[in-house]
Amino acid sequence: MLSFFGSYFRKTLLMILLAELLSFFVYWMRIVTDLNSIFFLIAVGLTLGLSLYKLRWGIYIALVELFIGSKGYLLALSIGEYTVSIRVGIFCAVMLAWLAWLIRKKLYRETWRNIKNQKALLVLGAFCLWGLFFAVIQGLTLKNIFLDFNAWLYFLYFLPFVAVLSDQEEISRIMQIFTACVTALAMKSLVFLFVFSHRLGVMRDFYKWGRDSGWGEFTLLKADFYRIFSQAHIFVIIGFFVLLGFLFFKGSKQYVVSSNKYLFIVLGGSLAVIFLSLSRSFWLGVAAGLLLAFSFAIYKYRLLWREWAEALLRLFVLAGLSIVILIITVAVPIPGLTTANLSGDMLKERLELAGAGVSSRWSQLPQLTTAIAKHPIIGSGWGTTITYHSQDPRILTANNPSGIYTTFAFEWGYLDIILKIGLAGLVAYLYFIYRLVKRLIIAYQDTSDRPERALIIGLLLGLAALVVIHGFSPYLNHPLGIGYLLMMLIFSNIFRTNNLLSKQ
Numbered sequence: 126m127l128s129f130f131g132s133y134f135r136k137t138l139l140m141i142l143l144a145e146l147l148s149f150f151v152y153w154m155r156i157v158t159d160l161n162s163i164f165f166l167i168a169v170g171l172t173l174g175l176s177l178y179k180l181r182w183g184i185y186i187a188l189v190e191l192f193i194g195s196k197g198y199l200l201a202l203s204i205g206e207y208t209v210s211i212r213v214g215i216f217c218a219v220m221l222a223w224l225a226w227l228i229r230k231k232l233y234r235e236t237w238r239n240i241k242n243q244k245a246l247l248v249l250g251a252f253c254l255w256g257l258f259f260a261v262i263q264g265l266t267l268k269n270i271f272l273d274f275n276a277w278l279y280f281l282y283f284l285p286f287v288a289v290l291s292d293q294e295e296i297s298r299i300m301q302i303f304t305a306c307v308t309a310l311a312m313k314s315l316v317f318l319f320v321f322s323h324r325l326g327v328m329r330d331f332y333k334w335g336r337d338s339g340w341g342e343f344t345l346l347k348a349d350f351y352r353i354f355s356q357a358h359i360f361v362i363i364g365f366f367v368l369l370g371f372l373f374f375k376g377s378k379q380y381v382v383s384s385n386k387y388l389f390i391v392l393g394g395s396l397a398v399i400f401l402s403l404s405r406s407f408w409l410g411v412a413a414g415l416l417l418a419f420s421f422a423i424y425k426y427r428l429l430w431r432e433w434a435e436a437l438l439r440l441f442v443l444a445g446l447s448i449v450i451l452i453i454t455v456a457v458p459i460p461g462l463t464t465a466n467l468s469g470d471m472l473k474e475r476l477e478l479a480g481a482g483v484s485s486r487w488s489q490l491p492q493l494t495t496a497i498a499k500h501p502i503i504g505s506g507w508g509t510t511i512t513y514h515s516q517d518p519r520i521l522t523a524n525n526p527s528g529i530y531t532t533f534a535f536e537w538g539y540l541d542i543i544l545k546i547g548l549a550g551l552v553a554y555l556y557f558i559y560r561l562v563k564r565l566i567i568a569y570q571d572t573s574d575r576p577e578r579a580l581i582i583g584l585l586l587g588l589a590a591l592v593v594i595h596g597f598s599p600y601l602n603h604p605l606g607i608g609y610l611l612m613m614l615i616f617s618n619i620f621r622t623n624n625l626l627s628k629q
Contacts, residue, residue: 370583
C-alpha cells in the first residue's frame with residue numbers, strides 16, 4: 126500500500142538532520158581545521174560500501190542528496206584549483222558499485238535490453254554526445270565543455286535505477302524518502318528565516334554556510350523579512366503537487382486515512398516556502414500546475430458547484446496555514462536570544478546588494494538569440510559562451526565598471542538547450558518527456574487503484590510545473606530536473622510491470 130510516513134520517512138528525516146548538522150559543523154570548524162575533505166571521503170566511502178552491499182541503498186542516498194542538496198556542495202573535496210562536490214562523489218560511488226553488481230551478477234543481456242528499451246533516451250543521448258563532439262572540434266574551452274556537459278551525465282543513473290528498482294514496494298519507499306526531503310527543505314528554509322528575521326548571533330555563520338555550500342540565496346527585503354531561495358525548492362513545488370494530487374484526486378471518502386492530516390501540514394509548509402522563495406518563475410509554474418489540476422478535474426470528474434466550493438475552500442485553508450507559518454516564524458518574539466548587530470555590517474550590505482541585484486535574464490536574450498542563429502538546428506556544442514552587458518550590481522563592480530560578462534550558463538532554459546544541441550536536440554528531449562507522460566497516462570488508465578491513480582496525477586502536475594519553470598530558470602539541463610525525470614521513468618516502469626502482471 127502506498128505510504129508517505131513510514132519507517133523510511135523517519136529514517137530519512139533523521140539522516141538529513143545529521144547530514145545538515147555535519148555540513149554546518151564542518152563549515153563552522155573551518156577556522157580551526159579543514160574537515161570538509163575528510164568527511165567528504167568518509168561520506169563517499171560509506172556510500173560505496175553500502176552500495177556494494179545493497180545497490181538500492183546507494184541509490185536512496187543519491188536521491189536524498191539530490192532532493193536536498195541544491196547545487197550539491199553540502200560537502201566538497203578540494204583538489205588544486207578544482208572542487209569536487211559530494212553529488213559527484215556519490216555519483217561515482219553508486220556507478221562503480223553498479224558496475225561491480227553487473228559483473229558479479231553477469232546480467233549483461235538484461236542490461237542491454239534495458240538500454241534498448243529506452244529508445245527516446247538513447248536518441249537524446251546521441252544529441253548530447255554530438256554536442257560534446259562538436260564543441261571539441263571547434264576548439265571550445267575544455268573546462269567550459271566539461272562544466273556544461275557534466276550535468277547530463279546524471280542520465281546514466283537510469284542504469285542502476287532500472288536494474289534494482291523494480292517492485293511495487295519501491296514506489297512507497299521512494300515516496301517516503303521524497304516526502305521526508307520536502308519536509309526537511311521546508312524546515313531548513315523556515316529555520317533560515319527564523320535566524321535572519323530574529324537576527325540571531327549565528328546569522329553570519331548561517332549566511333556564509335548557506336551561500337558557500339551553494340544551497341541558497343538570501344535577500345533582505347523590508348524590515349526583518351527575508352527572501353530565502355534555494356534551487357532545491359523545485360522539489361518543494363513538485364512535492365506540493367504530488368501530495369496535493371494525492372489528497373484531492375484519490376476519490377471516495379473511504380480513502381481518508383490518518384496520514385492525511387500530516388500530508389496537509391507538509392503541504393502548508395511547502396506552500397509557505399513557495400511564498401518565501403519570491404520566485405516569479407516558481408509562481409508561474411505553480412499557477413500552471415493548478416490550472417492543469419482544475420482543468421483535469423473539470424474534464425474527468427465534472428465537479429458540482431458544491432465540490433468546487435469544497436476544493437477552493439481547502440486551497441484557501443492551505444494558503445492561510447502557510448501564511449500563519451510564515452507569520453509565526455517571523456513575528457513571534459523569543460526572549461533571551463542573542464541577536465546580531467548589523468549596523469554598518471558587511472553582511473547587511475551583502476544582503477541588501479542581493480536585493481538590489483537586477484536579473485541578468487533580459488540582458489542575455491539579444492546575444493543568446495544571435496548565438497543560436499549560427500547553428501539553430503544542430504547547436505553550437507557544450508561550453509558555448511556569450512558576452513553581454515549586465516546591470517547586475519554583483520557584476521557591475523569597481524573591477525568591472527563596464528559590466529561585461531561572459532558565461533556558458535543561461536537563465537533561459539530552452540534557449541540554452543537550443544544553443545548547445547540545437548532545435549533537433551530540444552525536440553529529442555521533449556519527445557523523451559512526451560514518452561514519459563504517455564506511459565504514465567497509460568498506467569493511469571490501466572489501474573483501478575485510486576491512490577495509485579492520484580499519485581500519477583500528482584507526478585504529472587509536478588512535471589507540468591517543472592516544464593513551465595524551465596523556460597525561465599534552468600532545471601531540465603540540471604541534475605535536479607533530470608533526477609525527477611528518472612524518478613518518473615522508474616515509476617512508469619513499475620506501474621507498467623504491475624499492470625501487465627495483473628492482466629495475466
